[in-house]
Amino acid sequence: MTREWLLTDAPQTRRQARLGALYQGWLTFRANRLAVLGLVILVLLLLIAAFAPWISPQNPFAQDLADRLKPPSAQHWLGTDALGRDILSRLIHGSRVTLFIVGTVALIAPVIGLFIGTVAGFAGGWVDQVLMRVTDIFLAFPKLILALAFVAALGPSIANAVLALAVTSWPAYARLARAETLTIRNADYIAAARLQGAGPLRLLIGHIWPLCVSSLIVRVALDMAGIILSAAGLGFLGLGAQPPTPEWGAMISDGRTYILDFWWVAAMPGMAIFVVSLAFNFLGDGLRDVLDPKGGRE
Template identity: 60%
Template sequence: MTAIVQTPVTGPSFLKRLLRSPSAATGAVVVLVILFAALLAPVIAPYDPTLQETASRLMPPTAAHWLGTDAFGRDILSRLIYGARPTLLLVLIVVLLMAPLGITVGILAGFFGGVTERVLMRLTDIVMSFPRLLLAFAFVAIMGPGLINGALALALTSWPAYARQARVETAALRRSDYLAAAEMVGIKGIRLLWGHILPLILPSAVVRLALDLSGIILAAAGLGFLGLGVRPPTAEWGSMVSDGTQVIFDQWWIAATPGLAILITSLAFNLLADGLRDILDPRHG
């Protein structure tokens, strides 16, 4: 059986197609703005995010505090800017752990087949049989709250989807003339897996990853909302929403602003993922 081998879109061609996609371009711009705001937080934040001024507590938006203050008199805009840091850092850690683990398991299962495939896929099925978010909360409850523990919990419960996708694509490539020709010229083992199979399954994995980022952000906010994320007084969007729910009927802006930040960030990643799917997935375009 011969599998169709698609050449990944790279370089200037990829950038041009990305800019021509309205959804991808919009999502990329918003994501870049959020990234730069997080990186430049000490420069652009008007106040120290942990500075408490009880005389200014629960103030509505004013010229001094554009988004108002919380129950401790802390500037919400400053906390919103600094709050992007732990959220994006957690997402980065999850991505660096989740995708490589899942892709590695899927490639090994799809390429070697037999007992290797059965063992790895049964392990994948076991992890997938549990609700992902509930299992992540259980892990964090066992390991203790914190940014690293939260990232590990989300990564350990999110990799099976990548493993299943990589296994299917690797199994199809395993029977292709492309890999047969590579093996005929002496390319085998790790060199074959790393240099010839991995580049061909990366585009679809990138699309899935981009689509999953919004879910990871929501899960990270959920951990913070339940007090299982970063420890106070560190600013984090989920914990800010949790603090605001206590006074939501009188001071609605305290919960609304971090909630809006979560919404905009998730929407931006979804728009970017939609454009990447059109560019990288050969079934779209």
């Protein structure tokens, strides 16, 4: 598989065409240095989460009150918290919780949004009216407040936090998907498919979804930072993961009492949230170059 074989404008097989399209995308993505950096960070995060028990230097739950609130040192690289637990180990284990929350939200919310938005845009008429009014109702509440209300009603836990975040973030995707659908719906290629007798379900799934999905993916990657922050916010307020589960937002919350004298307790998880959010933003930017045909490439 040489470069020429992949980049040819005249692929000879379905496989060559697919791989070629992927390689083109990768080349575009690679041209964006920051996006590659974002990808590297996220891959590292995935590896860290996967191998957390093996790479974390100490037990994240082991308390050592004699060693509490120690600054970063050779023994505790990022210091210890109020109960003498190793912050680095807690961050490493916390990455699992964070990844679980954002990963699940990123799977649920856009799918709901895609489904509701494209159906509303494609069907039009009263279906559109009903679905979009429901969307408007959800959009009318501030996101975090709505999530708070859900968690408060359902009881604090990671699963409920995920549910609350997913339920509050789908409307934006539904709006986006509907707007895309409205422009695609009247395109000539849709008319041409209709003339071949294609039914609405086929048009929706085979023709409209592939075009909406790419802009949704970009949007999700860019929203990811916000989702992490919301998850951390819920954790901070004690409505997400429950102690002693190491969750980044909850860790910041624990550290806030000591923030002036023992800054590292809150700052270390804060840094982790910052780095991961930034990585997602870079990644989203690179994905936009690849997936968004309106991005101004020739």
